[in-house]
Amino acid sequence: MLKRKADLRALLFVLFSIGVQAAGFVLLPESWAAKILLCVAACQTSFVCAVISHNTLHCPMFKNRGLNRVVQFLLTLGQGDPVSSFVPGHNLGHHTHLQGPKDTMRTSKMRFRWNLLNQLLFMFVIGGDLLKHTYRYVWSMRTRKRSWFRQFLAESVLLYGVYVALLAVYGVEPFLLYGFIPHLFSSWGIIGINFVQHDGCDHEHPVNHSRNFTGRLVNWWTFNNGYHGIHHMHPGLHWSLLPEAHARELSPTIHPALEQGSLLAYCWKAYIWPGRRMTYDGKPLVLPPPIQDESWVPTMAEMVDVSLGAEG
Known part of the structure; x- marks a missing residue:
């Protein structure tokens, strides 16, 4: 049933x-050392769930659409965000309009003098x-592709229903430590990695x-998310095939500085x-003048070659 x-x-990690x-809600530890340890563990695993969500939306795990829907529900609980919400900002905006006015995640928006x-x-x-861009797209899909819209709504109802139940049963502190904070960290990590991977690069260059990170440990932990350049060139390529494709197509011609061995050393x-x-x-980065986001909703023709996840 799995494609690969x-x-x-990846599936076992989502369940883990x-x-x-x-575990935080079941054990309800009293010592703050145990609370912090569980919170940190939940943050890390929730972030990896977001990475798996990214991979899954580009290349769904199963041949069966119903099973792919179930996977997206599990990932929604694991990462703390409706998985389908990746589609407009990432699959459509970032991948098809990299660093331009239609890419709401372009790195040129950041203008602090201290790079950290x-x-x-x-x-x-x-x-x-x-x-704003996400919900503009979601609203448009209620008439253009109702199956996708229903999947997004179902993921949202599931997630926020679980949130309400956890708050009602366990109270604020456990909800923050084992739910909200890990899920906020997950979003911070999966969105923030965009800055690491693209700031200072030439988005118009073939x-x-x-920026790529080829270290074995970081790619084992992030399911080959370090091979980002080849992912942009072939968004639908399965994550397990990225290292080989990178070595074959990208490594011979890419600038050496964009092939980093260590993420920590680069940071x-x-x-x-x-x-x-x-x-x-x-060279010192010279930022272009600030530009406004272009308010847009992709046409159905623009979405033909873009994966929309289980309902794509």
Whole structure:
């Protein structure tokens, strides 16, 4: 039933992540050391669920549409956001209009002098624009593709229904520690990684448009999300095939600075020391004048070659 056996690990991780988050509510530890440990674990696993959601929306796990819907429900609980909400901002805006006025997540919106703030606050600066674009698209889909609209609504009702139930049964503190904070971290991470992967790159260049991280550990943990350039070139390519495709198509021609071996080493250099905002080829980044987001809803023709997830 799975399209690729590699997705068994992804599916098991989703269940594990939900289990980690549920453990906080079941165990209800009294010591703050245990509370913080469970909260941190839930944050990390929730973020990985968001990565799996990203992969799944581009390339659904199962051949059966009904099973893919179920996966999206599980991922919604794991990451704390309706999975279908990825589609307008990421699959359609970011992938088809990279760094342009239709990309609400373009990195040029960040203009703090201290580069660390650009990374830390990325989600909070672009979040309002992203939400407006998302719900404009969602509203348009109620008449254009009702099956997708119903899936989005079902994911939303499930998530917020569970939130209300957790608040009612367990109270505010457990809800914040094992629900809201991990899910906020998940959104912060999956949106913020956009800044790491694209800031200072040349979005008009055929290969130098994305920063890649080729370390084994980070790619094992994030299901090959480090191979971002080849993902942009082939959005529907299954995550397990990205390293091979990167080595074959991208590695021979990409600028060496866009093939980073260590995510942590890059972050230290980019945000701590020397912490300067640079282009990929080592020049100080000169930001273009600020531009307004273009208010748009993609036509059905623009969505033909873009995966919309289980209902795509």
